[in-house]
Amino acid sequence: MPTKFTPLSCPILRTIDDEWLLSGQRDLTNTTLVDIDLREVTLNWEALKVDESTLFIGCILPLATEMALRQRGANFLSAPTTLPYRPLRRNLYVWRELMAGYDPENDESLDLRIYQHFEYSKYCPNINEALWQxxxxxxxxxxLRRLIDFRPNGLPRRKTVGFMGGHGTSRTSPDYARSLRTAKLLTEAxxxxxxxxxxxxxEAANLGAYLAGCSESDLEWVLESLATAPKYTDPGFQTAAYRILDRFPDGAESLAIPTWFYGHEPSNxxxxxxAKYFSNSIREDTLLAIALYGIVYAPGSAGTTQEIFMDATQNHYGTFGYVSPMVFLGTARYTEETQLFPLLQQLAAGKAYADYLFLTDDPREVLTFIDEHGPLLLS
Structure with missing residues (x-):
């Protein structure tokens, strides 16, 4: 089934780079060229086919070339250079980019500057700001399409598993350590x-993935180091993270999909x-849409509960053509404190995803269940 991340669902829109442009591509109709410096490119623009469906966004061309292309119908769009963010990016963010300018005593990080810019317009941006966002x-x-690399059948080449849970969970909490160990086991598998x-x-999920292959003594050292600043509001929170990165510089890969909408939190x-978004609704739907090999729900509050039912809705109606595991990592939270797991079992009765609900406190059981319950194609 096509989704927003499979090739069949994408509009006829090609973002092309310099290599494609110079490799012999001559038809630029229904084509968008993004963020390319074309000033040094030797090219016979008259030989290229362009019309009103040709769009240059953020590209730099000699003025005479741009004027000639405009006369032939091509369209151009450029964002102001005063924005703290780039509206058109070639790649996802990395933490070093977002943390540029950070100091524990005076946070002037790019991440914070983008949030401060966004804070004054997130509820009602003017048309220009809305367009750039x-x-x-x-x-x-x-x-994300390039990173996850979806096949035409809708499944990603990477075996994606999502983690949800409380953002306020302390680094010293058993839920934090349990989530870390679960993510580590899954990454190793x-x-x-x-x-x-x-x-x-x-953070526990990404850290667990990062530490794949590390020993139990390494994990104990990590948890002891993090305990010096257990809450993200504590002084030294990022410093403790830097110590881990210094000791283990070559961790395994993982992905984070945050938003600026809920306020400024320390970068993971x-x-x-x-993959940081302005729109939280797009961000949440995207995270659930791409985690087709399952989602692990550690204890959380209202946000986690919302995501549980969004995921259940996707499974209930087969939104993306597959049923995916929903694993609840916290028996007390999901049966005694909230009754969420029994409720989902009632909702799922008679549906394919009834067999894809699982409750446990054991990271090893999470791995076994996900291994045995791959994405189920719905007919």
């Missing part, structure tokens, strides 16, 4: 971990790739 989030979508990109359970330093 939408283009930015489209670029993040494109980056070949799964690609995705989190919401914040602190708490989300353990995710290799960061």
């Amino acid at each position: 939408r283009l930015h989030d489209f670029s993040i979508d494109e980056g 070949g799964y690609f971990i995705i989190s919401g990109g914040g602190p708490g359970i989300m 330093l353990f995710a290799t790739y960061i």
Whole structure:
């Protein structure tokens, strides 16, 4: 079944780079060229086919060339250089980019500056700001397509497993350590971990993936180091993370999908790739859509509960053509404190995803269940 991330669902829109342009491509109709410096390119523009469906976004051309292309119908769009973010990006973020300018005593990081810019317009942006934000989030979508690499059948080549849970969970919490160990086991078994990109359970998931292959004594050292600043509001929170990165510089890959919508939280330093969105609704739907090999739900609050039912809805109606595992890592939370697991069992009765619900406190059982319950294709 086509989805927003499979080739069949994408509009006829090609983002091309310099190599494609110079390799003999001559028809630029229904083509968008993004963020290319074409000033040094020797090219016979008259030989290229262009019309009103040809769009140059953020490209740099000699003025005479641009004017000639405009006369032939091509369209051009350029974002202001005063924005703290780039509306059109070639790649996802990495933590070093978002943390550029950070100092524990004076946070002037790019991440914070983008949030401060966004804070004054997130509820009612003017048309220009809304356009730049939408283009930015489209670029993040494109980056995810390239990273996850979906097949035409809708399944990703990477075996994606998502983690959800409380952003306020302390680094000293048993839920944090349990989530970390679960993500580590899954990564070691070949799964690609995705989190919401914040602190708490989300950090535990990316950190667990990062530490794949490390020993039990290494994990104990990591948890002791993190205990010096257990909450993301504590002084030294990022410093503790830097100590881990210094000791283990070559961690395994994982993905974080955060948002600026909920406010400024410390950047997750353990995710290799960061797909950060302005739109939280797109971000949440995207995270659930791409985690086709399952989602692990550690204890969380209202946000986690919302995501549970969004995921259940996708499974219930077969939104993306597959049923995926929903694993609840916290027996007390999901049976005694909230009754969420029994409720889902009632909703799933008679549906294919009834067999894809699982409750446990054991990271090893999570791995076994996900191994035995691959994405189920719906007819």
